[in-house]
Amino acid sequence: MTAAAQINPPTRLLMGPGPINADPRVTRAMSAALVGQYDPSMTEYMNETMGLYREVFQTRNEATMLVDGTSRAGIEAALVSLVVPGQKVLVPVFGRFGLLLQEIGERVGADVVTIHRPWGEVFTPEEIEDALKEHRPDVVAMVQGDTSTTMNQPLEGLGELCHRYGALLYTDVTASIGGNTLLVDEWGIDAATAGLQKCLAGPSGSSPITLSERAVEVIRSRKHVEAGIASEDEAERGERIASNYFDLGMILDYWGPQRLNHHTEATSMLYAARECARLLGEEGMAEAVERHRVNGAAMAAGLDGLGLQRFGDQAHRMNNVVAVYIPEGLDGDAVRNGLLQNFGIEIGTSFGPLHGKVWRVGTMGYNARPDAVLTTLSAIESQLRLAGQSVVAGGGVGAALEIYADAGLR
Amino acid sequence: MTAAAQINPPTRLLMGPGPINADPRVTRAMSAALVGQYDPSMTEYMNETMGLYREVFQTRNEATMLVDGTSRAGIEAALVSLVVPGQKVLVPVFGRFGLLLQEIGERVGADVVTIHRPWGEVFTPEEIEDALKEHRPDVVAMVQGDTSTTMNQPLEGLGELCHRYGALLYTDVTASIGGNTLLVDEWGIDAATAGLQKCLAGPSGSSPITLSERAVEVIRSRKHVEAGIASEDEAERGERIASNYFDLGMILDYWGPQRLNHHTEATSMLYAARECARLLGEEGMAEAVERHRVNGAAMAAGLDGLGLQRFGDQAHRMNNVVAVYIPEGLDGDAVRNGLLQNFGIEIGTSFGPLHGKVWRVGTMGYNARPDAVLTTLSAIESQLRLAGQSVVAGGGVGAALEIYADAGLR
Structure with missing residues (x-):
C-alpha cells in the first residue's frame, strides 16, 4: 500500500490563466451532505442551478444546465450533439483553444474548415462573413476568450450573421464568462459552454451549458434511445449521437421535468456550480x-x-x-x-x-x-x-x- | 435573478443502491485549498492517487488513474478507446447496466452482440465460453455487480478465457468495488472502471480506471494528436479515437511522466477520490x-x-x-x-x-x-x-x- 497522509495542500495564490483559487464559500458548499438523486431537495437544487446559470449566461434558454466533467467535456458534448458526422463546421482559430475546437470537431466526424488570425489578434465580422459565404457551414464553433493569447473575440452580432447563412453559433466561454461581457440571447448565440475554474471562482469539474431553442431542435431531431433500457435497432449510424455520456438530449431529459435517469449527477460538483452562480448573482x-x-x-x-x-x-x-x-x-x-x-x-x-x-x-x-x-x-x-x-x-x-x-x- | 439561499440539504440516510452518504472525511477533503495543475504538490497527489487505486483494484497496472466524470464517463472512455468502430464486442447482459454497456458500445460504433440471463441470475463460464467460440469478439464487456438485479457476476478465470479466444476483458465494477472481492490482476481483467458513489464512500463525479499492458497497447496503437496543438490530417476515420475527452491515450499522457496537457484536472474530485482510496487502504x-x-x-x-x-x-x-x-x-x-x-x-x-x-x-x-x-x-x-x-x-x-x-x- 502506498502510504498517504491526509490531504494538506500548500497555500498558493494562483495568478495564472486558471485554474485559480476557488472562493472558500464554493469549496465549503462542496462539503454539504449528499442527498439522493431524485430527492425533492436535489431536484430543487437542479432547478435553482438552471435558473442561476440563465443569469450568468444572460439568457432565457430553458435548456441551461451542467455537463458532468471539465470545461472540455462541455465542448465535446456541444459538438457531438449538434453536429451530424459529415456536416461542415467552421472554426475561426485565434489561439490554442480554437485548435482544440478544430480537433474535437474532427474527432466527432465533422468536416472542419478553419480560418486563422495570428496569435494575439481577433477576427473582424467581415472575415467571418467571408468564410460563411465561402464555406456555408452548418455550425460555427469559436472561442470567446482564448487564454493562450489573452484575446477576447467580439461576438456581438455574430449570431444573426451565422443564422443569415444557415449556421448555428456555438461558443466556448470557459475563460471569459463572469469576467467579460457575455450576452447569449442578445448576441444570438445558440450554444455556449463554460467551466468553473476561471472567473466563476470554483474548481474544475463541472461545465455549465446553455442551448437556444434552435439548438435544442437540432439535438431533438437526432435519434435517441432511453438510457440503458433498450437499443434502437433502426437508428442509422451517423444520425444517432455517437456518445451516451455527452448526448445532450438525454442530459436534457434528466434535467427536465421528465427526470429520465442518465448519469448519477455529481452532487458535490453541482453544489459548487450552484454556489459559484449564486455568489455572482448576489454581486x-x-x-x-x-x-x-x-x-x-x-x-x-x-x-x-x-x-x-x-x-x-x-x-x-x-x-x-x-x-x-x-x-x-x-x-x-x-x-x-x-x-x-x-x-x-x-x-x-x-x-x-x-x-x-x-x-x-x-x-x-x-x-x-x-x-x-x-x-x-x-x-x-x-x-x-x-x-x-x-x-x-x-x-x-x-x-x-x-x-x-x-x-x-x- | 432566481433567489437562492446558501446550500442546506436535509439530513438523509441513503440506504438505496447508491449514491450513498459520503464519508465526512471525503467531503471535508474536497474543501481543501486548490493548487495549480502542475504544482509539485498536485502531481504528487496524482501519483499517490494512482498508487492508492492500484491497491483498490488489486493490480500492478501502471495505467491506473481517474477519468473526470461520473462512473458512466469511465465506461465510455474504456469502450471508445479500446474498440475500433466495426470491431465486435460481446456483452453478457444480466441487468440494466449490461444494457448500458450494449448501448454505449453501439454508440461508439462497435458491432455489439449480446447474450442474456434473466434478471436475478448470472452467467456460468461455460455460457461465456460458448459465446466466445461463436462470436469471436475483440472485446468482452460486462458488469461485475449490477445494482438493478443485485447480482454479482463471478469473474474469476474469465480474463484467461477471453485471452484464449483473442478478446480483451473489460468490466464495469462501479457497484461492486470495495464491497465485494475484485482481483484485477489475478482474474486477468484488461480494463476496469468504477465510480466513488457506492462502496468507495464518496460523491459521484470521478471514475477510477485501470488498464492492463495489453489494453494500453491497444490504445497506443490508435492514432492520436497532441492536445489542441495540431490536427493529424492523415488520421483515418475509425482508427482515431472518436473522442478527445475520453481518449485514454491522452489521459495516460496527462497522468504519466510526460504530463502533456489535456483537461484541467477536477482537483476537488481528485482530492475526494484520493481520500476514498486512502481510507480503504487504512482499513x-x-x-x-x-x-x-x-x-x-x-x-x-x-x-x-x-x-x-x-x-x-x-x-x-x-x-x-x-x-x-x-x-x-x-x-x-x-x-x-x-x-x-x-x-x-x-x-x-x-x-x-x-x-x-x-x-x-x-x-x-x-x-x-x-x-x-x-x-x-x-x-x-x-x-x-x-x-x-x-x-x-x-x-x-x-x-x-x-x-x-x-x-x-x-
Whole structure:
C-alpha cells in the first residue's frame, strides 16, 4: 500500500490563466451532505442551478444546465450533439483553444474548415462573413476568450450573421464568462459552454451549458434511445449521437421535468456550480465584469510599471488575463519556479508559438482583488530582482495603485 | 435573478443502491485549498492517487488513474478507446447496466452482440465460453455487480478465457468495488472502471480506471494528436479515437511522466477520490469486503425478519445491496416516500422488468455500519405498519442482531 497522509495542500495564490483559487464559500458548499438523486431537495437544487446559470449566461434558454466533467467535456458534448458526422463546421482559430475546437470537431466526424488570425489578434465580422459565404457551414464553433493569447473575440452580432447563412453559433466561454461581457440571447448565440475554474471562482469539474431553442431542435431531431433500457435497432449510424455520456438530449431529459435517469449527477460538483452562480448573482453580472476590468487593468499597468512589454492587441484583451514578454536573457521558467517556491504564487507559462516567450498573469474569480494583485506585483518585482533584472523600485505596485485610485479605492 | 439561499440539504440516510452518504472525511477533503495543475504538490497527489487505486483494484497496472466524470464517463472512455468502430464486442447482459454497456458500445460504433440471463441470475463460464467460440469478439464487456438485479457476476478465470479466444476483458465494477472481492490482476481483467458513489464512500463525479499492458497497447496503437496543438490530417476515420475527452491515450499522457496537457484536472474530485482510496487502504481491502458482507447479511436477514421475500439468486448476490419483493397490495412508492418523509431514509425503486415489483436496499460505503442497518430496519418496520402491513414486532432488528452477534458484535 502506498502510504498517504491526509490531504494538506500548500497555500498558493494562483495568478495564472486558471485554474485559480476557488472562493472558500464554493469549496465549503462542496462539503454539504449528499442527498439522493431524485430527492425533492436535489431536484430543487437542479432547478435553482438552471435558473442561476440563465443569469450568468444572460439568457432565457430553458435548456441551461451542467455537463458532468471539465470545461472540455462541455465542448465535446456541444459538438457531438449538434453536429451530424459529415456536416461542415467552421472554426475561426485565434489561439490554442480554437485548435482544440478544430480537433474535437474532427474527432466527432465533422468536416472542419478553419480560418486563422495570428496569435494575439481577433477576427473582424467581415472575415467571418467571408468564410460563411465561402464555406456555408452548418455550425460555427469559436472561442470567446482564448487564454493562450489573452484575446477576447467580439461576438456581438455574430449570431444573426451565422443564422443569415444557415449556421448555428456555438461558443466556448470557459475563460471569459463572469469576467467579460457575455450576452447569449442578445448576441444570438445558440450554444455556449463554460467551466468553473476561471472567473466563476470554483474548481474544475463541472461545465455549465446553455442551448437556444434552435439548438435544442437540432439535438431533438437526432435519434435517441432511453438510457440503458433498450437499443434502437433502426437508428442509422451517423444520425444517432455517437456518445451516451455527452448526448445532450438525454442530459436534457434528466434535467427536465421528465427526470429520465442518465448519469448519477455529481452532487458535490453541482453544489459548487450552484454556489459559484449564486455568489455572482448576489454581486450582479455587470458588477463582476467591472471588478475583473479594474483588477485586470491594475495588473496590466503594474506589469508595465515593472518594465515588461505586453503581448497582443490590447484593445481586445480579456479583462482577466494579460501576457507579457519574458525579458531578453531571463529564464522564464526559473522566474516562475522562484515565484512559486519563494512566494507561493503561480503565474502561467505558454504554448505553441508563444512557448517560452511570454508569461501569462491572471486576475480572475476569487483572485480579482486588489490585495491579490498588489501582492503578486510585489513578488514579481522581488523575483525579477533576484534574477538579476533591473526594475524601478515599487514601479509595479505604484502603477497599479493609480488604476485603483481612479476606480475609487481609498 | 432566481433567489437562492446558501446550500442546506436535509439530513438523509441513503440506504438505496447508491449514491450513498459520503464519508465526512471525503467531503471535508474536497474543501481543501486548490493548487495549480502542475504544482509539485498536485502531481504528487496524482501519483499517490494512482498508487492508492492500484491497491483498490488489486493490480500492478501502471495505467491506473481517474477519468473526470461520473462512473458512466469511465465506461465510455474504456469502450471508445479500446474498440475500433466495426470491431465486435460481446456483452453478457444480466441487468440494466449490461444494457448500458450494449448501448454505449453501439454508440461508439462497435458491432455489439449480446447474450442474456434473466434478471436475478448470472452467467456460468461455460455460457461465456460458448459465446466466445461463436462470436469471436475483440472485446468482452460486462458488469461485475449490477445494482438493478443485485447480482454479482463471478469473474474469476474469465480474463484467461477471453485471452484464449483473442478478446480483451473489460468490466464495469462501479457497484461492486470495495464491497465485494475484485482481483484485477489475478482474474486477468484488461480494463476496469468504477465510480466513488457506492462502496468507495464518496460523491459521484470521478471514475477510477485501470488498464492492463495489453489494453494500453491497444490504445497506443490508435492514432492520436497532441492536445489542441495540431490536427493529424492523415488520421483515418475509425482508427482515431472518436473522442478527445475520453481518449485514454491522452489521459495516460496527462497522468504519466510526460504530463502533456489535456483537461484541467477536477482537483476537488481528485482530492475526494484520493481520500476514498486512502481510507480503504487504512482499513484494508479484505476487511472492507468483510464489513460489507456482514452488514449486507444483517440487512438481508432483517428484511427476512420483516416477512419480506428476497429477489434473485442469493448465492450470487452482491454484499452491498439486496432486493425484496414489494408485498401484494402495498404501494411501493408510497412506502418509500413515507420512509423519506417520516424518517429521512432513502431506499431504492427499480427498473425494467422489476419496475414496481421490488425495493432495493443498500448497505454500502460509509453506510455499511450496524447503526445504519438497524435504524433502517426499524424505520421500515414502522413504515410497513403505517401502511397497514402486519409485521412481527422487532422481527427485522432481531434477525439482524443474530448476524451481528455471530460476527462478534457485543
